[in-house]
Amino acid sequence: MMSKPGQPEKPATTGAFGPFGAAMEYMVDAAQRSLLFMDVMRQSGNQYREHLAETAPHVLDYEAEVVLDGRNLDHPVNYILVRIIPPEGVSVDPMRRPFVVVDPRAGHGPGIGGFKADSEIGVAFKAGHPCYFVGFLPEPMPGQTIEDIARAEGIFLERVIALHPQADGKPCVIGNCQAGWALMMLASLRPELFGPIIIAGSPLSYWAGVRGQNPMRYSGGLLGGSWLTALTSDLGAGKFDGAWLVQNFENQNPANTLWSKRYNLYSKIDTEAPRYLGFERWWGGHVNLNAAEIQAIVDDLFVGNKLAAGEIRTSDGVAIDLRNIRSPIVVFCSKGDNITPPQQALGWILDLYEDIDEIRAYGQTIVYTIHESVGHLGIFVSAGVARKEHDEFSSNIDMIDVLPPGLYEAVLEAKEADTVSPDLVAGQWVMRCEARTLDDIRALGGNDAEDERRFATAARVSEINLALYRAFAQPMVRSMTSAPVADAMRKLHPLRLQYELFSDANPLMAPVKAMAERASEDRRPVAAGNPFLAMQQAVSEQIVAGLDAWRETTESWSERIFLSVYGSPALQAAVGIDPTDARPLRKAQSSPLHRELLQSRIAELKSRIPRGGLRECLVRGLLHVGMARGRADERGLAAIRGLRAEVEDDKPKPSLAEFKALVREQYYMLLIDEEATLSAIPDLLPPDHEARQKALAALRRVLSAAGDMTGEAAQRLERIVGLFGGGTAGKADPGNGVLRFAKPKT
Known part of the structure; x- marks a missing residue:
């Protein structure tokens, strides 16, 4: 039907279908997107099979x-x-x-x-x-x-x-x-x-973690410990399928796993396919671990x-x-x-x-x-x-x-x-x-201390359950599992199977490629303002909200169960954890040998305070002023590179490793006895006044690279200037003679 003169022409579908035009446009677009989506899934499945067939599969973008x-x-x-x-x-x-x-x-x-x-x-x-x-x-x-x-x-x-x-x-x-x-x-x-x-x-x-968040840390306790890891490895004939680890990651965000990831592809099918396929090439490239490897990881890190x-x-x-x-x-x-x-x-x-x-x-x-x-x-x-x-x-x-x-x-x-x-x-x-x-x-x-006891209890329960599994069930499981059976079970893992089912190995996928090509040739994307497209997005948001609510509920209940079960004083006492012990249960022990070596090192550094030359003096000045600022800036390092080149003495230019050692030594001297370390500067400087002033100018450039100095930093610089003979040297407050490490300025 022709429009009246002076009126804008309606889209063909709207004219043909009247008030149902928007619906028809959306249906055509949705059908085409569905075919293109299925074809991307087919490509993903084929990519998965090709990736596994490689001798050394990887996703590096470099030769x-x-x-x-x-x-x-x-x-x-x-x-x-x-x-x-x-x-x-x-x-x-x-x-x-x-x-x-x-x-x-x-x-x-x-x-x-x-x-x-x-x-x-x-x-x-x-x-x-x-x-x-x-x-x-x-x-x-x-x-x-x-x-x-x-x-x-x-x-x-x-x-x-x-x-x-x-x-x-x-x-x-x-x-x-x-x-x-x-x-x-x-x-x-x-x-x-x-x-x-x-x-x-x-x-x-x-x-470690925060209540109400980070629920993955409760998994080991909720599953009874690492016995399930041993069982999975035994069912794999001594190998642990990495797909189980990937599934653990996916379980943390069911909304993304079950809906958002593929809906994002479906809704942006004209542009999203390359990114999706690139990521899936890595995400679907599952590898295996030895039973001993994964058991050590779970026992020593995840649970222990x-x-x-x-x-x-x-x-x-x-x-x-x-x-x-x-x-x-x-x-x-x-x-x-x-x-x-x-x-x-x-x-x-x-x-x-x-x-x-x-x-x-x-x-x-x-x-x-x-x-x-x-x-x-x-x-x-x-x-x-x-x-x-x-x-x-x-x-x-x-x-x-x-x-x-x-x-x-x-x-x-x-x-x-x-x-x-x-x-x-x-x-x-x-x-x-x-x-x-x-x-x-x-x-x-x-x-807090109560949480630490709960996790320590879960670790003890894990050890007990693993010992029981190894004593009573493991011999039987191993005797029933052969390498061919384990390979077949790996292929049937849900994460692996989803790629296989959509690949060309599935005869039901045979017509998808040709149908997707025809849809692509006659592609008719729906207009952005189509009300059915907005309805589609609203439904998607509701699905995501529902899955997020489900996740939040399960996480909340998981935390409550973990805290309740492993917080039981009876269970803690039964596995050898003192329910009244408030001490940290996972604190590294101090080393008497390290304390002796530290005292020896302090004595050595004190003896070296009166030694050095212009280079040592510059580093002392730089650190003394910088410690008042409480920060290091990349512009300062760039200026220091120039300082390293400008210092002229009878020593060869230091390498980065030598410069690092010099900085650390002078830093420790300042921490041990700041007054003695600074007071030694005039005696270590060369007698040439011009050389001193040149070095002092270089020091100023480094310190001002990140901006002008104020407050305590400016006062410290003034003292360094005086020590270099360029002004009045201030007098620092005398120390109490105790060897200590000063607190940082924050």
Whole structure:
């Protein structure tokens, strides 16, 4: 029907179907979207089968060459060290420290650290660092253990160090999720192999959390402990299917697992397919673990929470004490991460140390940053996170390496037009490390003494149930399970089966490709204002709200059951936990040997206070003023590089490692006896007044790189100027003669 003159023409469907036009448009669009959706699911299934057929499946977005194959070691493992080949247009500086990215083996295959250009590997390349990657094959080597993997990774790092003898520092090693705590264990045993360690989303203190949140930590207790892990491994003929770990992740967000993920694909089918397929290639690449590996992980970490307390020992009886780590430790976590919340990522610090003084006494530098919202996977795969947090860590890794011992929070601020010294800022963000205390970690929330007893009780119950299973059920289960049966059961796992059913291996999917092609050729997307499209979105939101409500209810009841059952004084007493004991149950023991070594080191440092030259004096002045500010800024490091080049004395220019050692030594001197350390400066300076003034000018440039100094910092600078002979030297308040570590200014 023709419209009257002067009136706008109606769409064809509206004219043909009148008031039902909008409905017909939506029905056509929905039918086409359904066909295209099914075709993407078919492609995902085929991709899954092709990925599994590869010898070494991975999702790296970079070319790589094998450097070492762990299967050829004396204790063979399924891990491989590869060198990442810089893509076209990217150049690396062979003098810069290499980066080594270690991916988590927590159910998925390797490659997430180099999943795309904006990734951990990508930002390391951007900063000019050579890059290596530690991945793994789908099947473990017979008999391999967590300790064997640690040995292999140690050998990998030895090879990387040997390949870069001229590098300005030991490798920076990034451990994602499960790989983070594995690297921390290795670093405690082989501290000489590591430069800075970045652990992203790594649960080092699995019991920690906040009531009403983080329900995954209750899982071990609700399932009766790790006996179920042993049963699953026995049903797998000595192998644990990583798909079970992936399913545990999916169970944390049923709305996304059961609806949102695929609805997002369906509703944006014209644009979302490439991203969906790219992610599913990694998410569906399940790998296996040996029974001994997963049992150690669950018993020692997830249920036992033994790492931070120093209760894990190697096969030759060596205790794994994280306080032995000498490299800076960078912890990246997020409030939006329901797998590794900040309490689990940072709680180990409270388990190991009484206060900041003890962190300093062990010579450790710990830097943490907490994202406000990104989820667990976003820490590794979000382009925004890579371009901001990972980019800044990679660009400023040398600054982190030379930080004095202590606890810091990395704070990132956008570079603006009025930013001071913008030429000293490498990227779009200004990174500074602000001094913190353990109270800042405690403020995040955590367990009280009653909660600790509950988790300790769950760990004891787990040990008892595992012993009962091994004594009475395990022999029968093992006798009934063969390798072919175990393989068949793995193929029938729901997460694996969902890919198989939608692949071309299913004859019912045969017509989908052709039908989707026809729908694509005649694609008629519905208008954005269509009321049925709005209704579709409203229904989706209701489904998500319902699933979220279900999750919140089950999480609440799970927490209540756990707290009630394992909070029972009768159960606690029955398994050997004193219900009245208010002491921390997972506190690392102090070491008498360390105290003796510390006193010896203090005496040695006191004897070295009157020694040194212009270089030592500059560092003393820099640290004395900087300690009043309570922070370090990347612009200061950029200025320090110039200071290192400007200092003219009879010594060769220090390497980064030598400069780090110098900073630490002078820092400790100031902590031990600040007045004596400062008073010695005039006697250590060269007699040449011009040389003193030149060095003092360089020192001023470094200190003012992040802005003008005020308050106590300005007063301290005035005293340093006087000590260098450039003004009136103030007199510091005399100390009381007690050897102590000063508290940081926050």
